[in-house]
Amino acid sequence: MYDQLEALLKRHADLEMMLADPEVLADGSRYTALAKEHADLAEVVAVDQELRDVGGDAAAAREMAAEVSGDEREGMLAEAAELDATVERLQARLRTLLVPKDPNDERDVIVEIRAAAGGDEAGLFAGELKEMYLRYAERQGWKVEPLSESEQDIGGVKETIFEVDGRDAWAHLKHESGVHRVQRVPATESQGRIHTSTASVAVLPTADEVDLDIDQNDLRIDVFRSSGPGGQSVNTTDSAVRITHLPTGLVVSCQDQKSQHQNRDKALRILRSRLLQQEQERAAKVRADARRGQIGTGDRSEKIRTYNFPQSRVTDHRIGLTVHNLAAVLSGDLDEVVTALRHAEVEALLAAQAEDA
Secondary structure (H helix, E strand, O other): OHHHHHHHHHHHHHHHHHHHHHHHOOOOOOOOOOHHHHHHHHHHHHHHHHHHHHHHHHHHHHHHHHHOOOHHHHHHHHHHHOOOOOOOHHHHHHHHHOOOOOOOOOOOOOEEEEEEEOOHHHHHHHHHHHHHHHHHHHHHHHHEEEEEEEOOOOEEEEEEEEEEEOOOOHHHHHOOEEEEEEEEEEOOOOOOOOOOEEEEEEEOOOOOOOOOOHHHHHHEEEEEEEOOOHHHHHHOOOEEEEEOOOOOOOOEEEOOOOHHHHHHHHHHHHHHHHHHHHHHHHHHOOOHHHHOOOOOOOOOEEEEEEEEOOOOOOEEEEOOOEEEEHHHHOOOOOOOOHHHHHHHHHHHHHHHHHHHO
């Protein structure tokens, strides 16, 4: 850990010199990149300096305690003990800061929600999950752009896909992938029996063209008439688009926009993100240690969370967290759950580092 820390402190000092270089100042793009790296290291430097200062104060308090007696000595030892506790807290914070960052953490995301087991009730639940994430995004000040949606007749959705743009969107939402389960009495249940329904959620990091070059010869693009919302052009023009990636068999359809060009662009964005996720998952399987830093597998087949209406509780099965405020969670108050999952991720990575040390 200390070798890594010293390397980061040296890099921070080097960056300060580079940012004062007239040649760097004259190169806008380079200056911006270096300034961002400098800012990213600022907390590491600040915590390290505070740790050195507090550690020095603790040592000085113990030295003074050795030179006095009685109440004064007790006071010095008590002060040293308080400073030692602060040192432990700062050391823990520094270890967390030194955990390698997920390279996707600053990416925007594409969220895909699909009704699974439970018929119409599953579609209603999928719609509630959609609203939950939209409200959470609003709380974070993020921008949301709908990409594709298929509604069901009684309300809710069969499938919905939307993009979330905002600071650290992936870092906050990456652990939401998996099967979400709801337990409640449906409105159509005359016997008052509790039913269990599920919806799957997939969160994908957005991919730019520079991240993934798709050979146009690998795509089959079909156009057809839209069957959903879209204004006067619905069922009169071939505006809907279906793109098939021939090497992988991935298929993406978009029909929400009036323009065939808009639907094609949105379908390509979804396809690019799915292909990027596949590539990253393939790389993670090769690196055995990469799996140690994940909360569950993130697979859509894995049951990750239960929303129990009769008991007004939400339970995340991966970390054993239960929140007894279902209404608040569904209203977008996901902070407690997201923070706990991010903390568990860091702890898993720290444990992996300790094993490798």
